[in-house]
Amino acid sequence: METAAPPRPETPTAPASEDGPVARLGGLRVSLERNGVRTQVLHGIDLEIGRGEIVGVVGESGSGKSVMSQALLGLLPATSRPVVEGDLQAAGLDLRTASDAELREVRRTHLGVVFQDPMTSLNPTMHVGRQVAEKAGSAEEAVRLMRAVGIPQPERRYRSFPHELSGGLRQRVMIAMAVAGGPKLLVADEPTTALDVTVQAQVLDLLGSMRDELGCSIVLITHDLGVAAQVADRIVVMYRGRVVETGSTRQVLEQPRHPYTRGLLASRLSLDSDRTRPLWTLPVHATVPADEGCPFTARCAFRQDGCSAGVPVLAHVPAEDDGGAAAAVGHEVACFETARVAATAAGREELDPLPPLPEVGTGAPLVAAADVACTFQVRDERGRRADLAALRGVTFDLQPGESVAIVGESGSGKSTLLRVAGGLEKRFTGSLRGPSGTDVQMVFQDAGSSLTPWMTVRELLHERVRDAARPEREERVRAILDRVGLPDAVLDARPGELSGGQRQRVALARATVVPPKILLCDEPTSALDVSVAANVLNLVNELRRDLGIAVMFVTHDLAVARIVGDRIAVMYLGRIVELGRAEDVIADPQHPYTRTLVDAVPQPGRTVVPLAGEPASALDPPSGCAFHPRCPVALAECASTVTGIQLAAVDGRPTSDVARHEVACVRTGAAR
Amino acid sequence: MVRLRFLGFRLLSLAGLLLVLSLVLFLLQEISDADPVAATIGGNASPEAIAAARERLGLDRPPVERYLAYLGGLVTGDMGTSFRTHRDVTTDIATYLPATVELVLFAFVVALVLGVLFAVSSLLRWPLAGPFRGLLFVGSTAPTFLLGLVGLVVFYQLLGWLPASGRGGVTDGPTGMTLLDSLLAGDLAAAGDALQHLALPALALAVGPALAIGRVLRSSLTETLGSDFVRTATSKGLTEPQVLVRHVLRNSVNAALSMSALQLGFMFGGVLLVEGVFTWGGLGSYLAASLPVSDFPAIAGVTFVLGALYVTVNTVADVLQSVADPRIRVS
Known part of the structure; x- marks a missing residue:
């Protein structure tokens, strides 16, 4: 019942020669069985991956992007009894009819995979070097690869177990394993989602340089258009098992033609999102998928009666829509209303501004923490007793009704600070005044x-x-x-x-339901799809305005922090390094670390220069300013400084002023 | 070396546990109403003879001194004299222990084989997996002695395939274990005889532990097979046996290992009953004879040896676990 939109021009099928595509999916349909119920997950995917091309596959959960990547590797789980129809070729092999031996051979020599969570994707009981060597063929080659992907001291790391490495290093091990044997195709399934922002930038950078050096093609599966935009040549947007739009990265980002792509772009948080209005959101998933018609109908702002009559197929975007014939090449969209979408300016309708916030009082703070330190006894990766310095002297206050976002990478102590402030963590030194019991509520x-x-x-x-x-x-x-x-x-x-x-x-x-004085939120949106997350952020903002609740909101995402926080506190290794009004901190970051974080936010149309090095370990914090080993403007004295680790106002406002901008750095301003 | 420290720590706690065990046994002996004097020289001896016997047995000394003497005896392998046999308890135990150890170890091997079969057959959906699982399940719900009796009725009385009691094989070899001694002597016929005698009691003892081990192994295998790193291993182009041996097994044995150790420990307790059913001349029979006459040195000796075996088995399992999984360290 596929009703044709504008007819699709015939594309000659390329022969499977050296110049042909590395992988080809033609009308690929996959159904899987879950709990005894068979569901059609992919509804006819047409996709060719060219030689040396990086293709970003973008979609929310349920789009089928991961199933597609598994199909590409012949890795569909047998327990879900997959039924595969259509054309499925990778590295010159028909994966549907290939024997087990052929599949193994093509995986070993021509395919490479990088999965989301390097901790669970590596064998915990095998030295990482051996795991690389299993694919590389020899220990020497494994060490060479580990060096090539930027693992320091690869000979020593060869004998490490995964749990002895940091997240970033683990993902580098995965990449070393994936590129072993010089594969033709690399499939990276959400390779940066489990990593910190600064490490994410490094890993994306590494993937790009692997393509440049090896000439392999990369399929980058991600839920974040911003991540895809950073390295992909071409973007494929998937929705409910179908490709709804594809084109060069520029075409898709600058002239999105499918209402869904537009929705994804519009609900994506950036550092310029309007803070005075509720976030624009795509309507959430209709619970029952439409049986016939365009699957996006229920959420679509452009829908018409005709939309439920058939499923639109991918068709070239007419050149005139795209502002030039050259620009339209390869830009395809599956929508009945392309013309109307094209005629409407991209972007989103303006929502009514939020009511202004009541003036935040400068009276008695709800929470007043002075020089709070928190050390836990743990075992380090070698089983020795060690002190983990979660908080190393934090002075902080929260006024009634205000919202403070706490930003930091994993291990920065942001969640510990939240727990201390909420009275859930009692093992600390320093002084703390704050409410307790039902006056504090938490969301995880x-x-x-x-x-x-x-x-x-x-x-x-x-x-x-x-x-x-x-x-x-x-x-x-x-x-x-x-x-x-x-x-x-x-x-x-x-x-x-x-x-x-x-x-x-x-x-x-x-x-x-019983309004607390303080609402503590610990990354409540980081596991949610972009459009759902925006909804939840709007709700938090609405609740605090209507009920007058003060909010402490922990997040690793600066863009989120900017939306929910009146003020932002940036943490690094147990200390607040910068604190100030959200707009001041984002627009005029004073600490070199904050500046790095701002720069690392993936944003279409901006190149990210990754910060070298890994976040330091809380088991062994560097002396002086903990950031100095990674700091681009560090001086020799930063290793021993005691003055640079205390917050000091940079805008001359008195310490009583809630709006003051403070930074803990002797090189304040030097980062510019 | 951390591994050595871990080992040292484990050995230290092993020694501590044995110390506690000896203290408990000593206290039990103190509060029990068994009268060692009457047991050694008879009930109607003269007061002088009783006093002399008390002095000879050290009963006139303070408890702390007596405990230290008892402990010293344990360390040097002196567990006192049996009231009943009037021989050194250590000698008695040395006589009966090999039979018990042989039965338990053989049963343990049977349990391991059955357990692995259970786990693998139900994972790979072998055709006979269902009936096998059912049989094991029914068997494990029955008490051990009932299982032994049913085995006797079927295989001895009805079919006549297996002997009903005794040990068979070479009985006077160096290890005291009939199967091992027969094999050492190169006497295959005797080994077959020993095996026939072992089969029924071992099976009766093994069925319960086999199910426990098999279940744990199956669930950890299932979990490991679905884990991300197995997917990674497959994506590297390894063959199925390579994936299973290098990546799945080592990550699955841990839970099964500790369950096996636990079951082996239990089996040293369960064996006492089975020995009774099959008149197996081991520690169980010795204990059964010692209990009614309150032969406390013998009872305490057997208890200490079985307890020591139990604790040692679990310590070995702990160490093996830390070898299998580098993440397990002192905790």
């Missing part, structure tokens, strides 16, 4: 595991309003549900039956 990254699985949403919410009179309880529960934008039908569901975004809303409802 994984809403699934923070909600009791066998309780219904009603029971979860009622638990918190037990003090209220019986008839009043249900009323309040329904009121908060309405506020967080969930239908009453959700009341009888259990957390397992809800989507990730819905679960996070329930967690927020539970935390605010």
